[in-house]
Amino acid sequence: MAVDLELAPKQKRPAGEPCCEPVVYPDVERERAIRMAEVAKALGDPVRLQLVDVLRKHAGKVCVCELVPLFDISQPTLSHHLKKLREAGLVDSERRGLWAYYYVNPDALAELAGWLGD
Amino acid sequence: MAVDLELAPKQKRPAGEPCCEPVVYPDVERERAIRMAEVAKALGDPVRLQLVDVLRKHAGKVCVCELVPLFDISQPTLSHHLKKLREAGLVDSERRGLWAYYYVNPDALAELAGWLGD
DNA sequence: CCTATCCATTGACATTCGTCGACTCAATCG
DNA sequence: CGATTGAGTCGACGAATGTCAATGGATAGG
Numbered sequence: 001m002a003v004d005l006e007l008a009p010k011q012k013r014p015a016g017e018p019c020c021e022p023v024v025y026p027d028v029e030r031e032r033a034i035r036m037a038e039v040a041k042a043l044g045d046p047v048r049l050q051l052v053d054v055l056r057k058h059a060g061k062v063c064v065c066e067l068v069p070l071f072d073i074s075q076p077t078l079s080h081h082l083k084k085l086r087e088a089g090l091v092d093s094e095r096r097g098l099w100a101y102y103y104v105n106p107d108a109l110a111e112l113a114g115w116l117g118d
Numbered sequence: 119m120a121v122d123l124e125l126a127p128k129q130k131r132p133a134g135e136p137c138c139e140p141v142v143y144p145d146v147e148r149e150r151a152i153r154m155a156e157v158a159k160a161l162g163d164p165v166r167l168q169l170v171d172v173l174r175k176h177a178g179k180v181c182v183c184e185l186v187p188l189f190d191i192s193q194p195t196l197s198h199h200l201k202k203l204r205e206a207g208l209v210d211s212e213r214r215g216l217w218a219y220y221y222v223n224p225d226a227l228a229e230l231a232g233w234l235g236d
Numbered sequence: 237c238c239t240a241t242c243c244a245t246t247g248a249c250a251t252t253c254g255t256c257g258a259c260t261c262a263a264t265c266g
Numbered sequence: 267c268g269a270t271t272g273a274g275t276c277g278a279c280g281a282a283t284g285t286c287a288a289t290g291g292a293t294a295g296g
Binding site: 029030036037041043045046049050056109113116 | 151
């Protein structure tokens, strides 16, 4: 937020001099951007976004065997998407016998939601 | 939102029968998910997320030549990211002589922000 | 035990992505 | 006009992605 851009140049550069001031972008912002971009990237697939949507609406733990018939993809592909969501911290899972239950991690969405909502 | 999942199965399938009810996922939700995933995907890169951040904070039109020194990437790469943001509808641009000015399209973020914020 | 079931992993494949250097093109200045 | 500048495009490259069929490992039921 220390970024304070000047207005655009009104004329051509005097030949040799740089176009603009070398504005420094704070590293703390950069790290925050990396975190939020990771979350956004995980949501950047329709299947994964719908998975998070279903898990959020259900507000509980959902068995994988209930998620599979919701999508036109194979079970290994769904498993792959769930792994991506897990790696991004968006969901967590719990194994109970044969079945695996998934649920959302609300904290993971908070930072991105806050930034988007201003 | 018509999705109303049953609780997970308590026992193994009786061999032959399907594990779960064939839940139908509404197509309208699917199309909305595709739109929002497209926006999320555009934000799924740290450079692009920071670009949107800078443009939003500046709340005006920013010249490309002012954006280039903010990042450790080449000018063609930045141009490529701006194109991606344009294609996703997140930003728009306007050419004035030699310079190109970019600004955010607030509407594009609204749907994703609304979904994230519940 | 033996078999069926759930779910994850592996390997393969085509596609997309992020990045750069080289180039093009329009516009500006002298 | 001729030289220079801003910005977009192109071609190339390695890396990552989404998808599937095949496989594996653990567990429940008979």
